[in-house]
Amino acid sequence: MVRDACAVERKRVLAAFAALVAALCLLAGCGGGKKTKAEPAKPSGFASADAKNIHEFIVRFPDVAASGDAGAMLRLFTEDARYVPLLGKDVRPLRGIGELERQLPASLAEQRRMGLAMQWREPMNIQVKGERASVRAVADLRWNENGQAKQAVMSCYFGLSRDDNYLWRIREFHGEPVGPSFKAPPQTQPAKAPAKKPVRKEKIVIQGEPSKPAAKQPAATPAPQPAPPPAQEKPPYDGPLVEDSPKPFF
Template sequence: MGRAMMGAGRPRIAAMGRVLLVVALMALAVLAGCAGTAKKKPAPKPTGFSSADEKSVHEFMTRYPNAVMRGDVQELMRLYTNDAKIVPLLGGVIRPIRAGEMKKRLPGVVAEERRVGLRVVFHEPMHIEVKGERASVRLVASLSWKDKGKEHKANLNCFFGLIQDEHYIWRIKEAHGEPVKQDFVLPRKKKPLPPRDAKPRRPRTKPIVIKGEPENVARPAPPQETPVPEDTGPQVPPAPAPDVDKGPQPLF
């Protein structure tokens, strides 16, 4: 009889074990679901790209600040076109580089930027537009440098115009920036001083008369006719003022 009771208890134990196993599996599933629904910090959104060209332009612009801070003239020369026209980032102390001046002026610009320890940071997002072999980029750049023992900082709203060469490599053809904070002030232009040897000229009191020539006799001026206004057609209203929210526009 005892053996019969033990035999009858074994199925009950097995059934209870299966129930416990099912409950454990359900608990694990609930925990896994909770872990999957835990909120994660969103990653910083990069600049969106609608084409492969926009992505390549973005990669070019992300490398540009490091190239400027390294101060390698030969490396920077490869980033510009031969006829590039730019306003250096330290535009308050360095005049713009006109077309054809890059090879002559760039070493001096780089030397000045290295002297003051220029640091450059480009912020996202960058507004990139590509049309065929040309591209435009608008972005905000943070600058910091030291001069005469003082630390300076400025934010610039920058515009870059790029062009693709025959090897499909992007190069900068135009670049300039506008200050976006009041603490960045361009130095005022000073009036040129007169030469030391220059003396003020006295006005002539007597006319110069050349011998052998008749003296000039003043003749009455002929009556002037009242000009008749020309018919220029319908008046065209003036062009609307530029939208400052669009940022700096091409200068050249």
């Protein structure tokens, strides 16, 4: 009797174990084999790949400026660049790569001494037209002046052009102070083509305008008349002439 009870209990345990294994396989998807659907690609938020690359370029600009590396900073500009420093004793435009090479190191050193920190606000206004682009961006500036913490909001403009290696370079940079609530202008949408006006088929008559004379029609060419029959010559006759044509009655 004890053996029979043990055998029954063993069968019950094995059945429960088999049911547990089947349930685990079902949860793991052993029997279904269904493939999960791929998630749709999320939009980048930029109008084009050029706009995305320009955004990354502008985002790196404050770090390069704060590093004090004049060589790295010069590589961001074109040969004919115009750059206006944001801080310093002499804030004036630096024109051309020659003047930038002479003046930029001192300007960067002065900004670094003042502890200039620059942070962009999003979104930026990025416009791309072929090999040129423009960027309007708002920056929060913080620096120290005479032992006092200063801050300002600047509206910055970048004029960019693409070089022979398809890299964007700064051709123009300047900024102007604005209020704390200032925002960059929104992205402009391409203008829609004006709707074509329907063509009017009826003749337009302007009141009071003298009527135009009708165009002269070419004179009709008269139809050719048949040539008269040649006059019949009377045979010679020596006697008196007799008129044989009909006579009027009176």
